Amino acid sequence: MESDKSLMRGKVLCAVGCQGKGIILGVVSFGGSHGPAGLPSRASGANHVRRPVYAEAVSHGQFSTGDPYQPGLPPHRVLLDETDWGALQTAFGSGENLPDILLRLLEPDPAVQVAALSELGELVHHQNTIYEATAPAVMYVASILHHPAAMTLRPYRSIPVRATMLYWLASVAYDASDETVARLEQYCPGFLAPGTTMAAFRELRPMLYRAVTPFLQDGHEDVREAAVIAVLVLAEHAALAAHRDHLAVHARRILGISSVITNRRIAWRALEAWGHTPPGSEPLWEEPWDQGPHTDGRGDLEPPF
Numbered sequence: 001m002e003s004d005k006s007l008m009r010g011k012v013l014c015a016v017g018c019q020g021k022g023i024i025l026g027v028v029s030f031g032g033s034h035g036p037a038g039l040p041s042r043a044s045g046a047n048h049v050r051r052p053v054y055a056e057a058v059s060h061g062q063f064s065t066g067d068p069y070q071p072g073l074p075p076h077r078v079l080l081d082e083t084d085w086g087a088l089q090t091a092f093g094s095g096e097n098l099p100d101i102l103l104r105l106l107e108p109d110p111a112v113q114v115a116a117l118s119e120l121g122e123l124v125h126h127q128n129t130i131y132e133a134t135a136p137a138v139m140y141v142a143s144i145l146h147h148p149a150a151m152t153l154r155p156y157r158s159i160p161v162r163a164t165m166l167y168w169l170a171s172v173a174y175d176a177s178d179e180t181v182a183r184l185e186q187y188c189p190g191f192l193a194p195g196t197t198m199a200a201f202r203e204l205r206p207m208l209y210r211a212v213t214p215f216l217q218d219g220h221e222d223v224r225e226a227a228v229i230a231v232l233v234l235a236e237h238a239a240l241a242a243h244r245d246h247l248a249v250h251a252r253r254i255l256g257i258s259s260v261i262t263n264r265r266i267a268w269r270a271l272e273a274w275g276h277t278p279p280g281s282e283p284l285w286e287e288p289w290d291q292g293p294h295t296d297g298r299g300d301l302e303p304p305f
Helices: 002-014 053-059 076-082 098-104 110-124 134-143 161-174 178-184 197-202 205-217 221-234 238-257 261-273
Strands: 017-019 022-025 028-030 042-045 048-050
Touching: 076 098, 076 134, 098 110, 098 134, 110 134, 110 161, 134 161, 134 197, 134 205, 161 205, 161 221, 205 221, 205 238, 221 238, 221 261, 238 261
Parallel strands: none
Antiparallel strands: 017 022, 022 028, 042 048
16 A cells, blocks of 8 residues: 555656746756756856856855765855845746745744745645755755754744754655655656756755754754654765764664654664664554644644655
8 A cells, every 4th residue: 555655646746747948757857957966057147157056055165065074054144145046946936935935934933933934845845846946945944953043932832943944854855865766766767867956956965964963962852853853864875874873873762762653664764774673663654745844733743754
């Protein structure tokens, strides 16, 4: 049953259709203009192609993703001000409204913050799809994890918004994970080729890993658990292989203390993939697209996989 549902999900994502000049096949846009590392380059003048700041972050220099110990993300204000959001594709047209949504993530009202994160997900992660605007939006969210606004407590739950942001990052990363890619590749041959949106997004994982790892030691238990789930998904990248034995300790802790079935499954599968022997049998899977940290019925202890 799970296999059938996974295959159906792959078919649905690969049949999203045409968007502008490109064709969205699952999580990649074909036919658009792409700059270095597969991220879109956009013209800021008639004969001038401006390279977005997030493309610089991926490909070279102080924001290199090749070494997780290199300085990572650009400051959130740089990402906000120097990204040509209106030129990037979302699920519902251009990303011209994204700056306003991203700024609302820093509001002191947690209800406003969570609503903004939900709205952001609809635009850059609709139907578990990676769009042109997804990469800089994800980088922005990762870059504000240290911001004081991320420690605002969600109403009625006393859980920091930071935990919700971490689960959101983990959710997007999961839809670029090896497991998800293996399913979709059956229906979208070539969508991981160099220069595609998905291939470029997957190269962000070491940079995102560096942004998330400080919160493995966060003072709030829910933030720590959210950070563990995020790094377990991100650590699939080959550049992070040396960290997996250390992360296995965190994965075993999740299996020992977490009551969230999806978190337990992510931890179990990470241990298995990395050559460790996970305890017990694999936890039963819950449909990832039926969950979310923004709904009142589920709470923000559960990742939106």
